[in-house]
Amino acid sequence: MEADPFIFRLSIFVLAVFVGYYVVWSVTPALHAPLMSVTNAISSVIIVGALIAAGPEPASTAKLMGLVAIALAAVNIFGGFVVTQRMLQMFKKKQR
Amino acid sequence: MSANLTAVAYLVAAVLFILALRGLSSPTSARRGNLFGMVGMAIAVIITLLRPDVLSYWEILAALVVGGGIGTVIAKRIEMTAMPQLVAFFHSLVGLAAVLVAAVAFYAPEAYGIVDPITHHLKLASRVEMALGVAIGAVTFSGSVIAFAKLQNLMSGNPIVFPGQHPLNAALGVAILAFIVHFAFDRGGPHGPHDWVFWGLTALAFVLGFLLIIPIGGADMPVIVSMLNSYSGWAAAGIGFTLENNALVVTGALVGSSGAILSYIMCRAMNRSFLNVLLGGFGGEAGAVAVMSDKPVKAGSAEDAAFIMKNAGGVIIVPGYGMAVSQAQHALREMADKLKAEGVRVRYAIHPVAGRMPGHMNVLLAEANVPYDEVFELEEINPDFASTDVAFVIGANDVTNPAAKRDSKSPIAGMPILEVDRAKTVLFVKRSLAPGYAGIDNELFYADNTMMLFADAKKVVEDIVKAL
Numbered sequence: 001m002e003a004d005p006f007i008f009r010l011s012i013f014v015l016a017v018f019v020g021y022y023v024v025w026s027v028t029p030a031l032h033a034p035l036m037s038v039t040n041a042i043s044s045v046i047i048v049g050a051l052i053a054a055g056p057e058p059a060s061t062a063k064l065m066g067l068v069a070i071a072l073a074a075v076n077i078f079g080g081f082v083v084t085q086r087m088l089q090m091f092k093k094k095q096r
Numbered sequence: 097m098s099a100n101l102t103a104v105a106y107l108v109a110a111v112l113f114i115l116a117l118r119g120l121s122s123p124t125s126a127r128r129g130n131l132f133g134m135v136g137m138a139i140a141v142i143i144t145l146l147r148p149d150v151l152s153y154w155e156i157l158a159a160l161v162v163g164g165g166i167g168t169v170i171a172k173r174i175e176m177t178a179m180p181q182l183v184a185f186f187h188s189l190v191g192l193a194a195v196l197v198a199a200v201a202f203y204a205p206e207a208y209g210i211v212d213p214i215t216h217h218l219k220l221a222s223r224v225e226m227a228l229g230v231a232i233g234a235v236t237f238s239g240s241v242i243a244f245a246k247l248q249n250l251m252s253g254n255p256i257v258f259p260g261q262h263p264l265n266a267a268l269g270v271a272i273l274a275f276i277v278h279f280a281f282d283r284g285g286p287h288g289p290h291d292w293v294f295w296g297l298t299a300l301a302f303v304l305g306f307l308l309i310i311p312i313g314g315a316d317m318p319v320i321v322s323m324l325n326s327y328s329g330w331a332a333a334g335i336g337f338t339l340e341n342n343a344l345v346v347t348g349a350l351v352g353s354s355g356a357i358l359s360y361i362m363c364r365a366m367n368r369s370f371l372n373v374l375l376g377g378f379g380g381e382a383g384a385v386a387v388m389s390d391k392p393v394k395a396g397s398a399e400d401a402a403f404i405m406k407n408a409g410g411v412i413i414v415p416g417y418g419m420a421v422s423q424a425q426h427a428l429r430e431m432a433d434k435l436k437a438e439g440v441r442v443r444y445a446i447h448p449v450a451g452r453m454p455g456h457m458n459v460l461l462a463e464a465n466v467p468y469d470e471v472f473e474l475e476e477i478n479p480d481f482a483s484t485d486v487a488f489v490i491g492a493n494d495v496t497n498p499a500a501k502r503d504s505k506s507p508i509a510g511m512p513i514l515e516v517d518r519a520k521t522v523l524f525v526k527r528s529l530a531p532g533y534a535g536i537d538n539e540l541f542y543a544d545n546t547m548m549l550f551a552d553a554k555k556v557v558e559d560i561v562k563a564l
Binding site for chain 2 (some may be wrong): 012089
């Protein structure tokens with residue numbers, strides 16, 4: 001008897017929720033703003049779905065939507081990582 | 097490129113994303129964490145480009161350059177005070193991208209291998225995942241657009257309430273559920289469900305996202321921005337299930353739980369339930385009709401404030417949204433430098449919901465070169481107010497209101513506050529005696545040890561700097 005691949009994926013999902021739970025509680029409150037911007041950037045990994053849609057050579061509605069989704073996700077990926085970097089560079093310790 | 101190798105590469109990307117979040121446990125490791133995130137993203141994108149069915153490199157490159165260029169320019173130029181609306185804007189893009197990817201998977205499901213080989217219909221599990229992904233994506237999109245408009249002052253930050261609002265939202269929710277069920281079992285379209293079911297579901301979710309956020313007032317935005325952050329994660333996870341992509345499932349789960357935890361932290365910091373915030377209508381309306389007290393207040397000048405602080409042993413600065421509005425953070429740091437030169441111990445106290453997003457104040461202070469080891473969270477610093485000479489409240493109000501502790505009938509009863517009232521002297525920078533967001537008077541204004549500084553935050557601080 002073999003489990004449906006969906007069940008495997010669901011297991012991964014549930015475990016990842018737990019990982020997220022513990023990792024995020026360890027984030028220092030001072031860095032909650034960069035946390036939001038970096039989660040923004042990484043959730044745009046949805047771009048992989050858009051890349052597959054835009055992949056085939058022949059033009060189609062699906063391909064066009066895929067390309068638009070790539071551009072939107074790219075705004076987020078670049079914008080998210082760059083703005084996170086900018087914020088993090090500002091956090092400095094006291095100069096002694 | 098074998099399917100196994102691809103799957104392993106996605107796994108590596110997911111692990112790098114976890115490390116990116118893990119890095120944020122301290123400012124020293126955070127920059128490296130961000131780098132991990134970038135590498136993870138690069139791996140995920142490159143491995144997808146290597147698929148045999150991904151061929152149109154030029155178009156993809158063009159889309160990446162356009163989007164990436166816009167994103168980079170925005171990120172480089174944005175003012176730190178505008179960070180909440182930027183984050184809301186980014187959330188809306190994740191939501192819209194999720195909707196588009198779901199639509200693509202709906203019209204061309206063969207590319208993702210999610211059709212039944214015999215009937216050529218979408219598989220049942222894929223349908224449910226797709227429906228959930230597109231619905232949450234659409235709610236995230238329209239909700240974030242409204243949040244953005246409120247934060248950017250394109251529309252009033254006051255809650256918009258009308259009779260029948262909650263029943264209407266509930267009805268929409270039920271209709272969305274009905275559409276999801278229909279989407280799962282419909283057999284009339286080319287791949288199973290009809291087009292109208294897909295778009296009907298999307299449209300209803302758009303409307304729901306819009307209606308959910310309009311009754312939320314400005315100061316509840318930290319909760320809402322966190323909540324939309326969470327939704328964007330769940331939408332990504334839903335799409336990840338549809339596309340059978342583990343990197344997306346893991347990332348969605350991480351982001352979803354991250355946003356949920358932030359929402360919880362924000363709610364706890366206001367002693368309100370998540371549902372209470374979501375039902376909206378808090379503040380705004382009530383604020384307009386609040387009874388102004390005619391008790392006498394002690395008003396002082398910038399010179400008085402400078403004199404008091406110069407002779408203090410320690411000063412704790414309590415910043416709030418008003419500091420962000422008047423961009424007073426740089427002047428504030430200058431003031432702190434002058435005070436430190438006089439031998440005064442200066443610290444900053446930050447309430448979790450100060451500002452319009454989690455961590456808003458910390459970023460602004462960091463921007464003004466305030467070292468982060470001078471900035472303290474509520475629990476850390478509250479015990480120290482009693483032994484401090486001066487609490488300097490700038491642009492905050494409700495988060496210092498002692499009514500939260502003393503008056504069980506107050507709308508903010510039980511909310512953890514920064515106990516500035518226990519300091520020897522309270523200097524309160526405010527434009528007028530108008531009540532704060534919760535629409536209630538702050539008895540602190542009339543206390544014997546309080547001196548009010550009526551003016552724009554930045555102006556007052558600059559005047560104090562001159563007087564020091």
